[in-house]
Amino acid sequence: MPKGQIMKALSGFYYVKMEDRLIQCRGRGVFRNKNISPLVGDxxxxxxxxxxEGTIMEVFDRKNELVRPPIANVDQAILVFSCVEPEFNPxxxxxxxxxxxxxxxxxxxxLTKIDLVPKAKLPELESFIEDYRKIGYQVVITSSETAEGLENLLPLLKDKLSVFAGQSGVGKSSLLNALRPDLELKTAGISTHLGRGKHTTRHVELMDVNGGAVADTPGFSSLELMEMEVNDVTFCMPEFQRASEKCKFRGCLHINEPKCAVKTGVEEGTIPAYRYDHYLQFIQEIQDRKPRY
Known part of the structure; x- marks a missing residue:
């Protein structure tokens, strides 16, 4: 029985890669009864x-999966954020x-659209970039129009399954077109009425870019922390996790507890104050979430 990877899901069909071609498949009828939903990347x-044409008989265990976008076995997420149009949103x-x-x-x-940033806004943007790099995140600065930074992004895609994710209108499809022009992905500008991007990508599909599989995913402007509990947030913010090892109390939420190393870091400027504000927002959102039964 041949094995392959789902490269695209569209209108109830799954397109499985076998060597150099795609096999159009449907899932087994029993998948619905067993609550099995094949995903791109499976x-x-x-x-x-x-x-x-064929039928998917078995879905192998996943190392991870995302709900929005619906994709499995992701190695890395390229979080595409525009410097302007729409404005950078930390x-x-x-x-x-x-x-x-x-x-x-x-x-x-x-970060995309660096060519559109007014000189007056550059210092603020550079400050954000420095903060995230100090935390330990890799930051690549690009422009689809001028090709700036593409040589730094391309090597990161090789031999990886990468998700390009971000708000609508930030330039994900334009960036992929710049990396591989023959893709000719549909693009659109910012809606002047809504002040946000127009959706151009309607489904999840894996494409070969520099020897890696890349997903151009439907854009979205909000994410809910439905699966997370309050104690998870610290471990998902690297500088908080490092500082929390010096907190007086194990399981410190970094809100009202005394001798909290995270709050000390904010006061001393080693943890950006806006990151702490976002942390408090996430904690409040999770605490306000209605219990699920």
Whole structure:
């Protein structure tokens, strides 16, 4: 029974890669009864029914999976955020980072549209970049128009399954087109009425870019921390996790507890105050979440 990886899911069909071609498959009927939903990125066993069509018989265990976007076995997430149009949003970036860290996926921050940044805004942007690099995140600065930074991003994709994720309109598809022009992915600008991007990607699909599998995913502007508990957040913010080892109390939430090393770090400037503010927002959101039964 041949084995392959799902490269695309569309209209109830799954397209499984076998060598240099895609096999159009449907899932077994019993998958619905067993609550099995194949995802792009899944490794599967399948059977041929006729030429280039088949049935997925088994879905192998995943090392991880995301719900939005629906994809499995991700090695790294390229978190694409524009410097302008829409404006760089550290709160949304931190939300992405926390969720990606929670799923044990390596995040890489990719800032786009650097060519559009006014000189007056550069110092503030450079300050954010320095903060995230000090935390330990890799930050790549790019422009799809001028090709700036593409030579730094391309090597990071080789031999990896990468998700390009981020808000609508930040330039994910434009960036992929710049990395591999023959893709000719559809792009669109910012809605002047809504002030945010227009969705151009309608499904999740893996594409070969520099010897790696890359997913251009439907954009979205919000993420809910549905799976997380309050104690998870510290471990998803690297500088908080490092500092918490010196907190007086184990399980410190870094809110009201005395001798909290995280709060000390904020006071001393070793932990950015805006990251702490975002942390408090995430904790409050989780605490306010209605219990699920």
């Amino acid at each position: 490794y599967v066993h399948y059977e041929f029914e006729r030429d280039q 709160g949304l970036l931190d939300r992405f980072l926390v969720l990606i860290e929670y799923h044990d996926i390596e995040p890489i921050i990719c």
